[in-house]
Amino acid sequence: MGPRAVFYGGVLIALVMVSLCAISLFQSRQDALERARETSRNVALIAERDIERNFELYALSLQAVVEGLVTPKVMALPPDLRRQLLFDRAATAKNLGSMLVLDASGNVIIDAGNDKPRTGNFADRDYFKAQRDSSNTGLYISAPFFSRLRNGSPSIALSRRVSHPDGTFAGIVLMAIDLEYFHDLFGGLSLGPHGAISLIAANGLMIMRQPYDPKVVGRDISRASTFRQFKAASEGSFSDTASIDGVRRLYYFKNFPHLPLIIMVAEAEPDIYAAWHRRALMMGSLMGAFALGFVALSFVLGTQLQRRLRAESELQLLARTDSLTGLHNRRTLGEILDHEWRRAQRMRSVFSLLFVDIDRFKAYNDTYGHQAGDDALAAVARCIGENIRRPADTAARYGGEEFIVVLPDTSESGASLIAEKIRAAISGLAIEHAGSEYGRVTASIGSASWTPNQDTDVTTVIKAADEALYNAKASGRNKVASCHEQKITPRDPALPARE
Structure with a gap:
């Protein structure tokens, strides 16, 4: 694995870790939303059941009064007994205001709280008009109002119609319920610092809202986007911004099945996600730091690996290269010769080899010193390298002042x-050489060309090139002599060694 692969692999792993963390946090956020939705639903059900149970009892009490009013024996009783029988102590219940019977003109004729009815006319109230104008109204829940008999106490009224035997309007029975009942009920249901719970009439009038604000009670929200969603289904959940205070909340709502009321529970999104935000910040910071650390570690490892590979490459190059001339050394030459010879055998191609030897190099060293000799060797090596152009052509230092050039x-x-x-x-x-007959450094070259077969090996062509080199030396040096498989001139053992 290369340095880049290590680095990019580390980056990829870091991205995968960050992605998994992001997926986990996203799922955790969805879980927080789902928990909030379930909590809101449970709170709404608790409030709904409490209100329905009490309203059912209130409705039964009103119905009992209506039935008693059309019973002659009941109406013939003394006022105190009649009052106790009609209202059965219902008016003493907590959070109940007045229980009254009004005549067809809206005047109080029977008062659950007093044997002598309090004076008042309520023909202008919506609960009176609704019963007067329709015989099919049934149980009517009024808009919020301020009581005229109880020092302006905010209330709503439940009313039922009273009819004569012929069906004409005879008056109403009403029960006033203090809004304090809903205030206490909603106040005991915790929804966080910015949560809200509301009881809304089916026509869009706000009956009660927690947190409580007297200015909100009785407000018409029928045109609000939230209310339109309340009316679109019997129950459901959605996110929206409140028209009252501008806070974005997760709403759960439910329409009462038997009453013209809607219960709405809303948790503020900042409250829902508060714990999640803290956890996301902590986990995201840790994962981000870990991912950056992992990427940095990958970079360091990649850099170290790159340095190691470079060092190994340099060592490998040193092992295969002659340090003085920069050409291949003899060990590498052996591998190249073997490889190219085998290839020439397979391809039946011509294999050529040059044997280069610097003339009178010993005398040059003796005259100018070994440092000058090394410089001359390096200069000759550069000349050889610059004059072989094909990638397959190779030059190597064979030993001392001798070089071999392989030409496949x-x-x-x-x-x-x-x-x-x-x-x-x-x-x-033009390197000065006083010991040479040419006055400069020269070289003799032996060339041998061969078409390999199964009966020969590479040493054959090396020997042929060596013989050609000897012939070049023998003929006056600074010469090129050639030899091939059909023409080999063996060296006479009695002749002196070449120089």
């Missing part, structure tokens, strides 16, 4: 041409 797929004439270019380039360096 090169004919004898092509090899001789390259050899001549190398010889001329070395001579053209």
Whole structure:
């Protein structure tokens, strides 16, 4: 695995971790929303059942009064007994205001709280008009109002129609309920610092809202977007911004099945997600720091791996390269020769090899010193490298002042041409050499070309090039001599070694 792969792999793993954290936090957010929705539903059901149970009892009490009013024996009783029988102590219940019987003109004729009725006319109230104008109204729940008999106490009224035997309007029975009942009921249901719970009439009038604000009671919200959703279904849940205070909340609502009322419970989104935000901030910060640390660690590891690979590459290059000349060393030359020879055998192609030797190099070292000799070797090596152009052509230092050039797929004439270019380039360096007959550093080159077969190996062509080199030396140095498989001139053992 390379350095880039380590770094990008680390980045990918960090992204996966961050993505998993994000998915987990998103799911946690959805869970918080679902818990809030379920809590709101439970709170709404508690309030609904309490109101329905009490209103059912109130409705039965009103119906009992209506039936008693049309019973002659009851109406013939003394006022105190009649009052006790008709109202059965219902008016003493907590949060109940007045229980009254009004005649067809709206005047109080029977008062549950007194044997002598209090004076008052309520023909202008909506609960009176609704019963007077229709015989099918049934139990009517009024709009909120301020009581005229109880020092302006905010209330709503439940009323039923009283009819003569012929069905004509005879008056109403009403029961006033203090709004304090709803205030106490809603106040005991915790919905967070910004939550709200409301009881709304089916026509859009606000009966009670917690948190309580006297200005909100009786407000018409029938045109609000939230109310339109209340009327669109029997119950449901949605998110919206309140028209009353501008806070965005998760609403749960339910229409009462038997009463013209809607219970609405709303938790503010900041309250719903408060704990989630703290957890998300902590987890997100930790995961972000961990991911950045992981990426940084991957970068450091990638950098270290890159340095190690570079060092290994340099070591490998040093192991395969002659440190003085920069050419391949003898060990690498052996691998190249073996590989190219086998390929030439498979392809039945011509394999050429040049043997380069610097003329009278020992004398040069003795005259100018070993440092000058090393510089001359490096200069000759550069000449050789600059004059072989194909990627497959290879030059190597064979030993001392000797070099070998491997030329795959090169004919004898092509090899001789390259050899001549190398010889001329070395001579053209014009490096002074007082011990040479040419007065400069020169080189002799032996060239051998071969078409490999199963009966020969690469040492054959090396020997042929070596023989050609000897012939170049013998013929006056600074020469190129060629040899191929049909023409080999064996070196005479009695001749002196080349220099």
